[in-house]
Amino acid sequence: MTQQTSTDSTAQPAPDAPVVVERDGGVATVRFNRPDAMNSLGVATKEALLAALTEVAEDEDVRCVVLAGSGRAFCVGQDLREHVGMLQSGDESLWETVPKHYNPVVTLLATMNKPVVAALNGVAAGAGAAFAMAADFRVMVEGAGLNLAFAGIALSCDSGSSWWLPRLVGPARAKELLLLPRTVPAAECLELGLVTKVVAAEELEGAVRELAGQLAAGPTLAYGSIRRAVAFSAGHDLGASLANEAELMALTGASADHRAAVDAFLAKEKPVFTGR
Numbered sequence: 001m002t003q004q005t006s007t008d009s010t011a012q013p014a015p016d017a018p019v020v021v022e023r024d025g026g027v028a029t030v031r032f033n034r035p036d037a038m039n040s041l042g043v044a045t046k047e048a049l050l051a052a053l054t055e056v057a058e059d060e061d062v063r064c065v066v067l068a069g070s071g072r073a074f075c076v077g078q079d080l081r082e083h084v085g086m087l088q089s090g091d092e093s094l095w096e097t098v099p100k101h102y103n104p105v106v107t108l109l110a111t112m113n114k115p116v117v118a119a120l121n122g123v124a125a126g127a128g129a130a131f132a133m134a135a136d137f138r139v140m141v142e143g144a145g146l147n148l149a150f151a152g153i154a155l156s157c158d159s160g161s162s163w164w165l166p167r168l169v170g171p172a173r174a175k176e177l178l179l180l181p182r183t184v185p186a187a188e189c190l191e192l193g194l195v196t197k198v199v200a201a202e203e204l205e206g207a208v209r210e211l212a213g214q215l216a217a218g219p220t221l222a223y224g225s226i227r228r229a230v231a232f233s234a235g236h237d238l239g240a241s242l243a244n245e246a247e248l249m250a251l252t253g254a255s256a257d258h259r260a261a262v263d264a265f266l267a268k269e270k271p272v273f274t275g276r
Helices: 043-058 078-087 092-111 125-134 148-155 161-169 171-179 186-192 200-217 221-231 238-253 255-265
Strands: 003-006 019-024 027-031 065-067 073-075 116-120 124-125 137-141 145-146 198-200
Touching: 027 043, 027 200, 027 255, 043 092, 043 161, 065 200, 073 116, 073 125, 073 171, 078 092, 092 125, 092 221, 116 125, 124 125, 125 161, 137 186, 137 200, 145 186, 148 171, 161 171, 186 198, 186 221, 198 200, 221 238, 221 255, 238 255
Parallel strands: 003 019, 027 065, 065 116, 073 124, 116 137, 124 145, 137 198
Antiparallel strands: 019 027
């Protein structure tokens, strides 16, 4: 289950919920809340994460989503203790988790009709790293890192890693990071384009709040349409991409935010967007 907190952005997560949702105006923070387990992904956490992301994606009052961790890690991927137990017991549901949990989570992160920011307070590994790559922006603290850890436990990659990495760093570097997994430090992540910004640990909350606030005050429908256009064009030819752009242009052209922007331009004022 997920736990709701108040609109006070300093509210503390409930101690027993694996994922919490914190709301502050138009910003919803979906936070992993298993700090003692480095926010690893057991079945309960994956189900709570999927429910939380579905909730904020469908909520029109939420205009920006932040995915964050608690404690010293962002998310280290699959809960290996649970994984080993399920392997030893012969639980076949173990191999259903990719289509049942990981794929829907990544799809929501990548395609919800509003921007997504990943606040990387510590290491992001395996599926945790892939979740971060599905966001539009990744703000990482100094001392954190990304690790595409799959091959280290003799597994293929999942959660869109094979899709995001080549687009961020190129096919050759992507295979290097996947076949020879290591923790890529923050400075190198920034150099490679894996993260948007690196900040000191004490600056993370303020930097994410400022970015998320800016996005939440913007034209939400336009932001969502742009991110969906980019995703669509990555897998389609020019003609199909142009047709998709035309549809999204008609959609956003009929929005209240577009009208507000035009009226503000004519009046030489700053537009106020409602996200619709």
